[in-house]
Amino acid sequence: MTLLEKKIESYLLDAIKETFKNIEIDEVNIQPSNNEKFGDYQTNFAMVNSKKIGDNPRKIAEKLINNIKKNEIFEKIEIAGPGFINIFIRIDYLAEELKKIGEKIEFQFLDTAGDVVIDYSSPNIAKRMHIGHLRSTVIGDSIKRIYKFLGYNVIADNHIGDWGTQFGKLIVGYKNWLNKENYKKNPIEELERIYVEFSKKSEENESLEDLAREELKKLQQGDKEARNLWKEFIKVSLEEYERIYKRMNIEFDTYYGESFYHDIMPLIIEELKEKNIAKEDEGALVVFFDENKNLHPCIVQKKDGAYLYSTSDLATIKYRRENYNLNKIIYVTDERQQDHFRQIFEITNMLDWKDEKHHIWFGIMRFADGIFSTRKGNVIKLNDLLDESVERAYKIVSEKNPSLNEDEKRNIAEVVGIGAVKYADLSQNRTSPIIFEWDKILSFEGNTSPYLQYSYARIKSIMRNANENNIKIDYNKKLIFTENSEINLIKFVYQFPRIVMLAATTFKPNLLADYIFELSKKFNTFYNAAPILKSENKDIINSRLILCDKVSFIIKEGLNLLGISTVDRM
Ligand code: ARG
Incomplete structure (x- = not known):
């Protein structure tokens, strides 16, 4: 409320x-x-x-x-x-209250006690981030921003995939086929290449698989050389991920990968056995569910003793509930992990772990115009996507505003290009599949981030104009609002806190996106209907400038909650 x-x-x-x-x-x-x-x-x-x-x-x-x-x-x-x-x-009540917007936002009456852990992005080591990671990254980041804004203590955790069978193969590849020069220049690309090389070669030469298993075993037993290589793969991968996160203005509090929970996995297995939740089945340890749950059995330990994705997620929850004062855990992944999390959550019920958990899943992103679909491997690297968007934004900005200097154009292009990619994702209903279309996302019209950023810049330009004409905002004056378009706008401004809360409780940043879009439209209607600086009456000018200022504050704050920046001119 x-x-x-x-x-x-x-x-x-x-x-x-x-x-x-x-x-x-x-x-x-x-x-x-x-x-x-x-x-x-x-x-x-x-x-x-x-x-x-x-x-x-x-x-x-x-x-x-x-x-x-x-x-x-x-x-x-x-x-x-x-x-x-x-x-x-009463409009005079809202008008007086309007002055307070920006001093503090009115969220009270929320129970924000405890820690909210958000588990998102989470790429797998030695693989470049691709378009599939985009959604988890930007949706997770927005949910994080929204919860923080509401006053929750948030722990943003990047649950990196840094443990698993791929490391045996990578070590074999590294020892045999590494191109050192390429590895120096572009380590993840080279790691990906040797991984593919391994798959190809092992089809003809089965002994390679045995070699990989041996390396994996060495790694698991703490062999020094294997450990060092593993650490190095993680290091070079994280360096690249961090470059991308930085560019996207995304920050995590922890990077506890799967390996971080390694020592907890045997404890989970013990507990599951002791409580008779996991049973032996053909040598493996398996959890079976009641028929009415409609879930496949979940293997928690393989015949050879190896742990699985499920084991590591159970260990992760155990760690979190022991080390945080959990309010809730939020997982952001694509739709294909729904069954996995249903199994995990059901097992935690069986363990009588009562923490609140949400699997926030999203539909997979697809391309309609086929630009990238012909690319080899069919994977679009996140960095390439960002570059492409920024380049396109640069062209548009240069055309629209040739008088800007080169630095300004570059800066605006980066903000608009990155914002467009994020917004194209965040403005859609989370659970629908996304069709990604360049012309649509970089349009300055309609529900796109350039349109919103442009509305913001337009208000800033009005403010500059006022300043140049020596018109100063006076907050002590009574505000008067008479036009329908401005009254509608003020009333809509008042919806902001409610929408932020709704976006939080439904985990749907798109509600916020819709709101900012609607707000910008209402602002533009007002702008076209009511003169701002050209009004005859000084009090009206003052009132309208205050309204402009507050609307710009909310557009900026709202976009910020989506992880999108603004520029003062564009
Ligand atoms: N690394 C996984 C993947 O790329 C996502 C991990 C999601 N988080 C979790 N706690 N399971 O699919």
């Missing part, structure tokens, strides 16, 4: 207590109306409580509104339909 909603609620509660002495109530459901006709907020209190009070809803609503005291917020109150109460908010 936002502060405004809380205030509305408290006035309603006062009246309810006075009118209906026989009921006990400490919460009232208030919803923003979806149509201006029904006011700004609505409550269904009368309908929901009709039985308890023992009267028909319209009567209840009538009695109640007679007892609502005059106050600074309510303009008028009406009864609609079967007993809805429609509340209209």
Whole structure:
């Protein structure tokens, strides 16, 4: 609930207590109306409580509104339909409150105790990040920003895939086919190459697989040479990932990869055995689920004693619940891991671990224009994607604004190009597959990040203009708003805290994206309908400039919650 909603609620509660002495109530459901006709907020209190009070809803609503005291917020109150109460908010109240936006955002009344662990991005070592990692990275980052903004303590964890059978193969490849020069220049590319080389060669020469198993075993037993190589592969991979994260303005608090939990895995196996949750099946250890769960059995230890992805995730949860004061854990991966997490969560239920966990999955990204689909290997490297987007943005910026100097153009292109890629992802419903189209994402029209960044820059230009004309904003003056377009805009500004909370509870950054888009559209409608600096009345100019300033604050803050930067001119 936002502060405004809380205030509305408290006035309603006062009246309810006075009118209906026989009921006990400490919460009232208030919803923003979806149509201006029904006011700004609505409550269904009368309908929901009709039985308890023992009267028909319209009567209840009538009695109640007679007892609502005059106050600074309510303009008028009406009864609609079967007993809805429609509340209209006073514009002068909102106008005065508008001045406070930016000092503090009104999120109260949230239980933000404990730690929120967000597990996202998580590429596998020795593989370059590709387009598939984009979604987990940007959705995870946005969820992190939103939760932090709401006041939660967030731990952003990059659950790197740094343990597994690939290392045996990589070590064999490294020892036999490494191109040293290439490895120096482009280590991950070279590691990928020797990995592919291994797969090809082992098809003809089966003994290679045995060699790889031996190397893996050495690694697992702590052999020094194997360990050092493994560490080096991790180091060079992380260096490249970090370059990309930095470029995308993404930061993690921890990089605890799968290997970090290695010593906990035997403990998990013990516990699962002891509690009779895992059973031996053909030499392996397996968890079987009740039929009604509709889940495949989950292997937690192979015949040869090796642990699996499932074991490592169980160990990870054990670590997190022992080392953090968990509020919740949020995993962000693509849709193909749904069964995996359902199994893991079900096993934690069987263990009676009650921590709140969410698997936030997303649909896979596809290309419609085929630009990259012909590329060998069919994988689009994340860095190439970013380069391409920035290059395209550079061309557009240069065309639109030839007078900018080269540095400015480059800087704007980077912000617009990276923002466009992120927004193309974040603005879509998380669970739908994404069709990625260059022309659409870099358009300056419609629901794209350049359009939003441009709206922001436009407001900044108005502010510069005001400044050049020596018009100073005066916060002590009473604000006056008369035009419909500006009143609509102010009311919409007030939705911001509610939308941020909704985006958090549903883990859907796209709700926030939709909101910023709608806000920018409403701003542009206002901008076209009402003169700002050219108005006759100084108080109106002052009021409108304050409105502009606050709208720009929210666009910037909103984009920031999506991990997208802004520029003051473009
Ligand atoms: N490394 C995995 C992959 O690339 C994702 C890990 C997700 N996190 C987790 N705790 N399982 O598919």
